[in-house]
Amino acid sequence: MLGEVQCPSLTAFFTLFIANKAALANGSTLTSSLSSTLTALVRRSNGLKNARLNISAHYDISNDMFAAFLSPDMTYSCPIWLPKSDPRSSNETLEDAQHRKLQRFIDNAHLKPTDRVLEIGTGWGSFAIQAVQRTGCSVTTITLSAEQKELAEQRIAALNLSHKITVLLTDYRDLPVPADGPYDKIVSIEMLEAVGREFLGVYFGVIDKLLKKEGGVAVFQCITIPEARYEAYARSDDFIRKYIFPGGHLPSIAQLVSSISSGSNNSLIVESIENIGPHYAKALRLWREEFEAKFDAEIKEALWRDHVKGGRDEEAAEVFRRKWEYYFCYSEAGFLSKTLGDVIVTVGREGAVEMMEEVPL
Numbered sequence: 001m002l003g004e005v006q007c008p009s010l011t012a013f014f015t016l017f018i019a020n021k022a023a024l025a026n027g028s029t030l031t032s033s034l035s036s037t038l039t040a041l042v043r044r045s046n047g048l049k050n051a052r053l054n055i056s057a058h059y060d061i062s063n064d065m066f067a068a069f070l071s072p073d074m075t076y077s078c079p080i081w082l083p084k085s086d087p088r089s090s091n092e093t094l095e096d097a098q099h100r101k102l103q104r105f106i107d108n109a110h111l112k113p114t115d116r117v118l119e120i121g122t123g124w125g126s127f128a129i130q131a132v133q134r135t136g137c138s139v140t141t142i143t144l145s146a147e148q149k150e151l152a153e154q155r156i157a158a159l160n161l162s163h164k165i166t167v168l169l170t171d172y173r174d175l176p177v178p179a180d181g182p183y184d185k186i187v188s189i190e191m192l193e194a195v196g197r198e199f200l201g202v203y204f205g206v207i208d209k210l211l212k213k214e215g216g217v218a219v220f221q222c223i224t225i226p227e228a229r230y231e232a233y234a235r236s237d238d239f240i241r242k243y244i245f246p247g248g249h250l251p252s253i254a255q256l257v258s259s260i261s262s263g264s265n266n267s268l269i270v271e272s273i274e275n276i277g278p279h280y281a282k283a284l285r286l287w288r289e290e291f292e293a294k295f296d297a298e299i300k301e302a303l304w305r306d307h308v309k310g311g312r313d314e315e316a317a318e319v320f321r322r323k324w325e326y327y328f329c330y331s332e333a334g335f336l337s338k339t340l341g342d343v344i345v346t347v348g349r350e351g352a353v354e355m356m357e358e359v360p361l
Contacts, residue, residue: 280342
């Protein structure tokens, strides 16, 4: 970040490191292990106040910055690409792949025109927009990012969907059960990483409260860490949690399943778990390429306009650029080497027969 080290390909460097991490003591020394453990303890709380600050630290940087490197739909999560064997694969756009992932959520949740849907983690509105356009359902979507709420509402209004989509600036823990009863379906796309280890049970307790008891279905997408590395990861700190997603925490699949059961008093049943993690590597590479191509002309100007208010600190801008390059490459290598996962988990109430509608009986 300070420009003291140059590397022609950080992704290749991280991939090489991952392949040799056992021989390199996972890059740790006794001093660094103690330091990261202490730092992790300090950063651990994800209560109501810290959660808002942590989300703002990443998502309130600049809407224009995110728009510069994301696809036009502004979906900031793992897509689903066509397989290489499909002749259409070589010409597929990132937006196509993101739409396919959003459609997976619509299908897994079995969304209907009559459904009242809760989305936890608005992003910039891409899921809510696509869900309403494709099914006619009604969506209440919540975020802790004032910047995201503002742009999401603009995008929704431009498509004349404001009567179908409500965006709320609130924490999931503060959301009451609607006057007309719990939601038919709940969706959350890569928001669970912001919940924190100590609040996973609380989160799924809230899902249990807000999802209707008869036939309710919920679908979540979450980046995961392998079981064998989970405890060491949970006790320590790392680059992503220190510089990119403060308060972030990647659960293991086993921890997710356990938290779903315990948080809901065993009333939510896991229907399916699909790992789409390998699809993330290409998306991260494309984001990085767009970020680097547009940094000087668009992103740097957006940062100065939104944060420095008239000042132009070139040195600070370069540190920011290098930090995000590191973030993209660090993450890409993790998914390229399959040392990170990204799962779509579908759960439902006992007796949710709607989930069987495509099965010939």
